[in-house]
Amino acid sequence: MKVSVDSRELSLSNLDKPLYPDGTTKAEVIDYYHRIAPVILPHLADRALTRIRFPDGADRPGFFEKNAPVKKPAWVPVSPDGLIICQEPATLVWLANLAALELHTHQWKVGGPGPDRVVFDLDPGPPAGLDECRAVALALRERLAVDGREAFPKTSGRKGMQVSSTFAGTFDEVATYARDIAAEFAAAAKDMVTDQMAKELRPGKVFIDWSQNNQAKTTVCVYSLRAGPAPTVSAPLTWDEVAHGDFTAASFGPAEVLDRAARLGDLHAGLLTGP
CATH class of the missing domain: 3.90.920.10 (DNA primase, PRIM domain)
Known part of the structure; x- marks a missing residue:
């Protein structure tokens, strides 16, 4: 046709x-x-x-x-x-x-001169799910606001979420920034969050995948x-929707x-x- x-x-x-x-x-x-x-x-x-x-x-x-x-x-x-x-x-x-x-x-x-945004990919390890991702996303919003950054949430279209913000810096700087915040969250909420990629460490926790900021x-x-x-969509959300949690990927x-x-x-x- x-x-x-x-x-x-x-x-x-x-x-x-x-x-x-x-x-x-x-x-x-x-x-x-x-x-x-x-x-x-x-x-x-x-x-x-x-x-x-x-x-x-x-x-x-x-x-x-x-x-x-x-x-x-x-x-x-x-x-x-x-x-x-x-x-x-x-x-x-x-x-x-x-x-x-x-x-x-x-x-x-x-x-471009370098990255123009930073992303935190929230991947829940069962039995954790979207509710746990929402809690981490809301905390990320507050943490990014401390640095003067506005956060933008969306569903992954599957089981998780992503939170993004604008960023100016080098590839090393954006990766370090994301990694440090992920480590900060993992240290503060060890029972709920991990910044480690090993799958055996993820059950019941939200993995903050900071590596999505790698240049490649x-x-x-x-x-x-x-x-x-x-078909599902990686859909942008309002923060009210994140707070109230009345959604699933479907x-x-x-x-x-x-x-x-x-x-x-x-x-x-x-x-x-x-x-």
């Missing part, structure tokens, strides 16, 4: 193919990314993009894709090291047609879909997130202003 997206010509295929076990089709995935473009694109712009693709559906093994495909459209820009940069709705549609369900970005812009790492972009039994499917964006705007717009 030939389509035109803002004067870009694209060929779409297998639109009726289910990409999620609940029956969500490729056409519906493409529609979501096209409609969410106004709020997701500012968070993707100028950032190298890695993807997790599921050509056989989210219930089948997917694969991580870093470099740009050989057969990409000429108008899709790439970074100096060969990664895609998503600057326009047509690129989102093209990626969705490739079953790139998940979009992950660096904490820095291509050609990417983190799921706000508004990105996630693979699973049904609370934020594509339809809900599109509705929230229309009603609330981009809750993470403050991350775009820079440090």
Whole structure:
């Protein structure tokens, strides 16, 4: 099927193919990314993009894709090291047609002087869950405020959360800052928080993954879909929602997130202003 997206010509295929076990089709995935473009694109712009693709559906093994495909459209820009940069709705549609369900970005812009944000990835080890993540997120908000930083929470789209803030500094500085705060939390709440990556140390605790600030790492972009039994979204939250806890990962499917964006705007717009 030939389509035109803002004067870009694209060929779409297998639109009726289910990409999620609940029956969500490729056409519906493409529609979501096209409609969410106004709020997701500012968070993707100028950032190298890695993807997790599921050509056989989210219930089948997917694969991580870093470099740009050989057969990409000429108008899709790439970074100096060969990664895609998503600057326009047509690129989102093209990626969705490739079953790139998940979009992950660096904490820095291509050609920029260094990182422009810091992220704390909150990963609960069962039986800990979102309630424990919420408590850590609220404490992180207070801790970042001490340093004059505004915090922006979102779901991971799965079992955890991420809290981000703007940051100006070197890669070493942002990694050290995140690591030190994670260690501070782990020392203050040993029964609830760990800053250690060893999985045997995580049961019942929230792992604050500070390593997401490593120059080579990417983190799921706000508004990105996630693979699973049904499509969920890495959705931005208000702090009132974090405090009251009336949500799960399943609370934020594509339809809900599109509705929230229309009603609330981009809750993470403050991350775009820079440090």
